[in-house]
Amino acid sequence: MHFMQSLQQAWADHDSLVCVGLDPEPAKFPAHLKGHADAVFEFCRDIVDATADLVCAYKPQIAHFAALRAEDALERLIAHIHEKHPGVPVILDSKRGDIGSTAQHYAAEAFDRYKADAVTLNPYMGRDSAQPFLDRADKGVILLCRTSNPGGADFQALDCGGLPLYLRVAETIARDWNAHGNCALVTGATWPEELGKVRAIVGDMPLLVPGIGAQGGDVEAVLAHGRTANGTGLMISSSRAILYAGNGEDFAQAARAAAQDLRDTINRFR
Numbered sequence: 001m002h003f004m005q006s007l008q009q010a011w012a013d014h015d016s017l018v019c020v021g022l023d024p025e026p027a028k029f030p031a032h033l034k035g036h037a038d039a040v041f042e043f044c045r046d047i048v049d050a051t052a053d054l055v056c057a058y059k060p061q062i063a064h065f066a067a068l069r070a071e072d073a074l075e076r077l078i079a080h081i082h083e084k085h086p087g088v089p090v091i092l093d094s095k096r097g098d099i100g101s102t103a104q105h106y107a108a109e110a111f112d113r114y115k116a117d118a119v120t121l122n123p124y125m126g127r128d129s130a131q132p133f134l135d136r137a138d139k140g141v142i143l144l145c146r147t148s149n150p151g152g153a154d155f156q157a158l159d160c161g162g163l164p165l166y167l168r169v170a171e172t173i174a175r176d177w178n179a180h181g182n183c184a185l186v187t188g189a190t191w192p193e194e195l196g197k198v199r200a201i202v203g204d205m206p207l208l209v210p211g212i213g214a215q216g217g218d219v220e221a222v223l224a225h226g227r228t229a230n231g232t233g234l235m236i237s238s239s240r241a242i243l244y245a246g247n248g249e250d251f252a253q254a255a256r257a258a259a260q261d262l263r264d265t266i267n268r269f270r
């Protein structure tokens with residue numbers, strides 16, 4: 001199914017705008033998993049199985065797996081999500097961006113090797129660097145626009161002909177890059193007013209919103225500035241606050257409670 005269709009279906013079926021980020025950090029794993037050869041897979045699988053009915057998407061962050069030489073665990077984890085929880089889309093957070101001939105290989109990595117439904121990209125290198133991804137009409141292409149980190153404004157806020165660069169990014173992608181309707185943007189929860197300015201430019205385009213939870217973003221402000229007329233349009237991502245809500249044998253149930261709490265809080269403001 002097309003990423004955008006899966007996303008809309010998951011928003012509706014699970015009554016949820018929550019995207020759980022899968023960022024494994026073995027030092028934070030519960031004691032009973034430490035030392036397991038396949039701990040990265042087991043930890044993430046148990047989180048997924050405990051939360052799948054509460055989410056609109058999962059977002060594994062590739063560096064968290066690659067740094068641990070756990071790319072194989074990432075492949076198996078995405079296959080597990082597709083097999084056991086069909087209809088929940090997987091966003092590979094890899095923030096790629098390179099010349100077109102190399103970008104083709106990054107697109108193959110995301111969609112053919114890992115079988116992700118969507119990928120995050122850095123648009124800094126321009127249209128040709130995104131084209132191999134944009135051409136995959138059934139896949140989501142989620143481009144950095146106004147990132148959640150403290151230094152995000154260093155370049156993104158620079159004046160670009162009367163508008164900050166991040167709004168030029170939003171404008172250009174909505175107008176010129178979205179011929180297949182498969183684009184979305186990353187806009188951090190930590191800058192809700194800027195998120196609202198992006199929303200005003202891009203209409204109902206989905207926004208991936210990291211920065212809730214460990215980074216301190218405000219759920220009510222995100223909804224006030226970012227929701228669409230039908231109360232959707234957002235994939236509100238939280239990783240650490242859900243993954244590490246507990247560190248005992250019941251860690252997956254603690255993660256479920258945290259995901260449910262986030263879903264309910266979001267739904268109060270939709």
Ligand SMILES: O=c1ccn([C@@H]2O[C@H](COP(=O)(O)O)[C@@H](O)[C@H]2O)c(=O)[nH]1
Nearest residue numbers: 021061147148149210214215238239240
């Ligand atoms: O602007 C951005 C873009 C991506 N991220 C990623 O999201 C998660 C956030 O993790 P938390 O534990 O919920 O803070 C992480 O994988 C980042 O690489 C982001 O934070 N901001």
